[in-house]
Amino acid sequence: MGFSLPLGFFFFGATVLWETVAACGYQSCPATKPDMLNVHLIPHTHDDVGWLKTVDQYFFGVRNDIQHAGVQYILDSVIPQLLADPSKRFIYVEVVFFARWWRLQTEDMRQAVRQLVAEGRLEFVNGGWCMNDEASVHYSAVIDQMSLGLQFLKETFGECGRPRVAWHIDPFGHSREQASLFAQMGYDGFFVGRIDYQDKAQREVLREMEQLWRASGSLNPPAADLFTGVLPNGYNPPMSLCWDQICSDNPIVDDDSDENNVKNIVAYFLGTAAAQAKHYRTNHIVMTMGSDFQYENALLWYKNMDKLIKHVNAQQLSGSRVNVLYSTPSCYLWELNKANLSWSVKYDDFFPYADGPHQFWTGYFTSRPALKRYERLSNNFLQVCNQLEVLAGARANLGPYGDANSSRLREAVGVAQHHDAVSGTAKQHVTNDYAKQLSAGWDACQTVISNALASISGNKENFMYCTYLNISVCPLTEASETFMVVVYNPLARAVGWNIRLPVNGTHYSVLAPGGQSVLNEVIPVSGFTQAVRRDRGGAINELVFQASVPPLGYTTYSVSRLHKKDPVRTRLLKRLQRQHETEQRSIQNEHLRVIFDSSTGLLKEIQNLDKSISLPVSQNFFWYNASTGDMENHQASGAYIFRPNNSEPFPIAKGAQAYHVKTQVVEEVYQNFSDWCSQVVRLYAGQPYVELEWTVGPIPIQDGLGKEIISRFETNLQTAGLFYTDSNGREILERRRDYRATWNLTQTEPVAGNYYPVNSRIYIKDKKVQLTVLTDRSQGGSSLFDGSLELMVHRRLLHDDERGVGEPLLEPGDYYNGLVVRGRHLILLDTTESSAQQHRLLAQQxxxxxxxxxxxxGGPPYLPGQDNLKQFSALHLALPSNVHLLTLAQWEPDSVLIRLEHQFERGESVNGSMPATVNLLSLFSSFNITSVQEMNLAANQKWEEMKRLIWQPAKGAAVWPSSDRSLDPTHIELQPMEIRTFLTHIQYQPKPGRGF
Incomplete structure (x- = not known):
């Protein structure tokens, strides 16, 4: 649906002339035989975007001593085979590799490839920048990386490049939110390769390898319904039928030779096809003919598949009812849809995944916690960069600090979503490369942000980015007598944010834009922080104050060091540094009181003063002894797999040495559990949550034991085996200990088998009270006994888990004696009825x-005579509290992408779950919107053109009438959990002395 103001008519999308004569999509599918078993051979390669080698190493084919793989040669080899034979087909997935290959091709080769795509013989499936992980990713980053790849395909191949099928054959479990996002992106089907071995066995018996996944409890069906199929062999070919150059299976010999094996291979194939068909419901089955980095010599595969097709189909003359053909996932899906069956409906997800009785892939929920945090921070920084790139216009890209754009960070964050990247399951040198690429993206976006802030504020300051603030390192604030702090808020609602800056003075003045004095305090840098940062900074104190920032805008604070002689204050700071208390203590603000045990120094109780709730809560750190394998099963804990050798973890300490810091701005209790584990329990003034800042590492391994560290909370809540985790940061799923909703579980690992991915929050509740823990990165979590919660924060292991990575999870850290990780948990205590309003908004913040x-x-004006704008908002009004500005980004050269989302589920909040409306045309103050086109979630197809295949759910599943969505930009309505995507043209508002 489109909308245009009278200023003019705009056309969105690329015009591709060859599409007018070609037949891509379902129209290009090969003929099948309705009275036979049709075996769809799918030639494919699975090309990890980094794993054992870096992205560059995989693409160019270097370091084959690690793994023989060269993606450029795969495409070089496959294309000639397709051009030589119209019957042949091939699918490709990872756009980051294809885009790089494409840039190296001649125009003749590009035109040939365009023709193959237009004929449907080279088909893109999935189409994201990578094949992302599903456990450790946030939905925002998933949408961005998918949109990045799909936009390349749209610009390069037009409509014929648009994938119809999602293809996640290698991620280690599958999330419900991922399926919901795919459905909203317009996909017709979803094929997966890895599900739990018990689940798969039952599905095969019940012939439920394919079903309809209802992936949202809030969106009206079929908006988040997605047909989902489980592939029979993961993503590998049937046993004995691998004909790649790295395979050892015999080729088909059909010559007059003693080696002729046609009869045996045909018989074997027919038997394999018949056995597989027993697990599926139609007369169509699929065989994935390829695997990791295969088809460098495509001739080997195609020559043998040609012979297989020829000799198997020849048996039809002798009464065989099997028909073999080259196909693609979308053509196979098309045949299933035409079968017009009703399909069982799935409502839960596919976590946790196990491929054997003691082999739960739940360790990677936490593996490489520093990379997981860096990825999360990078996506945060990317959204800021995207927004300011739009708000400042061309001056963000071509400004006084150099030329740059957001694309480098966008691509690096896209790569980081790969299922061996953010998952933490790549080799160490590959993990280092992921971080290196993110860092280069940060550098580019720092230039963009500096240009934008100079343009908007009117001052060419020497902007600096202190990326080590979490360990109190910032050269500018440590050394300068005066400095300014610009706090930019990417949310479309005003926020208060607590600022902590490393300083060496004892008194400071902090002034708001209007000259008002801002309450601040100076507190000592803790010994914990000094130990972590080592020689990277020298600040002895931290300046703490709360910033108030308008929606989608910034506030500038002026900070000056005061040279007061205050011996009382100096003595106080010294006392705070060495203060160790033994009596019962508590910290308190307007909303909460936190009480500590007088004998152990551990957290004892949390009180919500607003709601008159008091909950006994104890918290401590424990470690699981990582299994190295046993006599019955050799499975060890590793990067992928979590397997403790005992169900009971060991406490790091039974108590903590503690001291208390109390100021008007913040109250803190510093807890020291050991020389490698510490925590600060913190209450800022006005905050409705408790902040726990933990520091763990280097995990000691001198005793020869790998260790997996958890933070555990214990309460008296009667939870009946239930706890709740988020799905990729959006909808909440109920979990039940030792239980799976759709199959009967035989629990073999009582700890690891109950771990689930926690992307942003986990909670327990009874009928009245809810305790929620928010995380600052993805972690594994569980509730192993009633009233408890635990989150794994760090892992250091001495053995590989034999899942291919070939090295133990033994991260070196900055000083090569082991990785130190610092992170935060935010604790909310509220009534069950009102908790959602808190945890939704806080998680997004x-x-x-x-x-x-x-x-x-003191920098010069950006333009002569331009005023210094110390506070700025790009919005006329803040968005309603239940609406989030998910995306504001430059898209095509002359258009801007805007996504608005309702951030509450249906029925979870009295006020938050109400429908919301937004006047898009009057929302922004920096520019006018001159035209609006509503798109699908990935922005690669107009909303009104998104016609998905219709699937019939089995009896008993709710069927909803379809509804047409109209576009009125002055009245955008959002229902719970709905995301609406708009491609817009804008016109900047001229401002005196600035101009655009």
Whole structure:
């Protein structure tokens, strides 16, 4: 649906002339035989975007001593085979590799490939920048990386490049939110390769390898319904039928030779096909003919498949009812849809995944926690970069600090979503490369942000980005007498944010834009932080104050060091540094009181003063002894798999040495559990949550034991085996200990088999009270006994788990004696009825946190006579509290992408779950919107053209009438959990002395 103002008519999308004569999509599918078993051979390669080698190493084919793989040669080899024979087909997935290959091709080769795509013989499936993980990713990053790849395909191949099928054959379990996003992106079907071995066995018996996944409890069907199929062999070919150059299976010999094996192979194939068909419901089955980095010599595969097709189909003359053909996932899906069957409906997800009785892939929920945090921060920074790139226009890209754009960070964050990247399951040198690429993207976006802030504020400051603030390192604030702090808020609602800056003075003045004095305190840098940062900074104190920032805008604070002689204050700071208390203590603000045990120093109780709730809560750190394998099963804990050798973890300490810091701005209790584990329990003034800042590492391994560290909370809540985790940061799923909703579980690992991915939050509740823990990165979590919660925060292991990575999870850290990780958990205590309102908004605020930019101040005007704008908002009005501005980004050269989302589920909040409306045309103050086109979620297809295949759910599943969505940009209505995507043209508002 499109909308245009009278200013003019705009056309969205690429015009591709060859599409007018070609037949791509379902129209290009090969003929099948309705009275036979049709075996769809799918030639494919699975090309990891980094794993054992880096992305560059995989593409160019270097370091074959690690793994023989060269993606460029795969495409070089496959294309000639397709051009030589119209019957042949091939699918490709990872757009980051294809885009790089495409840039190296001649125009003749590009035109040939365009023709293959237009004929449907080279088919893109999935189509994201990579094949992302599903456990450790946030939905925002998933949408962005999918949109990045799909936009390349749209610009390059037009409509014929648009994938119809999602293809996640290698991720280690599958999330419900991922399926919901795919459905909203317009996909007709979803094929997966890995599900739990018990689940798969039952599905085969019941012939439920394919079904309809109802992937949202809030969106009206079929908006989030997605047909989902489980592939029979993961993504590998049937046993004995691998004909790649790295395979050892015999080729088909059909010559007059003693080696002739046609009869045996045909008989074997017919038997394999018949056995597989027993698990599926139609007269169509699929065989994935390929695997990791295969088809470097495509001739080997195609020559043998040609012979297989020829000799198997020849048996039809002798009464065989099997028909073999080259096909693609979408053509196979098309045949299933035409069968017009009703399909069983799935409502839960596919976590956790196990491929054997003691082999739960739940360790990677936490593996490489520093990379997981860096990925999360990078996506946060990317959203800030995207927004300011739009708000400042061309001056963000071509400004006083250099030329740059957001694309480098966008691509690096896209790569980081790969199922061996953010998952933490790549080799160490590959993990280092992921971080290196993210860092280069940060550099580019820092230039963009500096250009944008200079343009908007009117001052060319020497902007600086202190990326080590979490360990109190920032050269500018440590050394300068005066400096300015620009706090940019990417949320479309005003926020208060607590600022902590490393300083060496004892008194400071902090002034808001209007000259008002801002309450601040100076507290000592803790010994914990000094030990972690080592020689990277020298600040002895931290300046703490709360910033108030308008929606989608910034506030600039002026900070000056005061040279007061205050011996009382100096003595106080010294006392705080060495203060160790033994009596019962508590910290308190307007909303909460936190009580500690007088004998152990551990957390004892949390009180919500607003709601008169008091809950006994104890918290401590424990470690599981990582299994190295046993006599019955050799499975060890590793990067993928979590397997403790005992169900009971060991406490790091039975108590903590503690001291208390109390100021008007913040109250803190510092807990020291050991020389490698510490925590600060913190209450800022006005905050409705408790902050736990934990520091863990280097995990000791001198005793020869690998260790998996957890933070455990214990309460008296009667939870009946239930707990709740988020699905990729969006909808909440109920979990039940030792239970699976759709199959009978035989539990073999009582700890690992109950772990689930926690992307942003986990909670327990009874009928009245809810305790929620929010995370700052993806982690594994569970409730192993009633009233408890635990989150795994760090892992250090001495053995490989034999899943291919070939090295133990033994991260070196900065000083090569082991990785130290610092993170935060935010604790909410509220009534069950009102908790959603808190945890929804707080989780979004943590994910889209304000960005601090510092400068010494006193820079020259951006333009002669331009005023210094110390506070700015790009919105006329804040969005309603239940609406989130998910995306504001430059898209095509002359258009801007805007996504609005309702961030509450149906029925979870009295006020939050109400429908919301937004006037898009009057929302922004920095520009006018001149035209609007509503798109699907991935922005690669107009909303009104998104005609998905219709699937019939089995009896008993709710069927909803279809509804047409109209577009009135002055009245955008959002229902619970709905995301609406708009491609817009804008016209900047001229401002005096600035111009655009």
């Amino acid at each position: 943590e994910f889209m946190a304000p960005q601090l930019v510092l400068a010494p101040g």
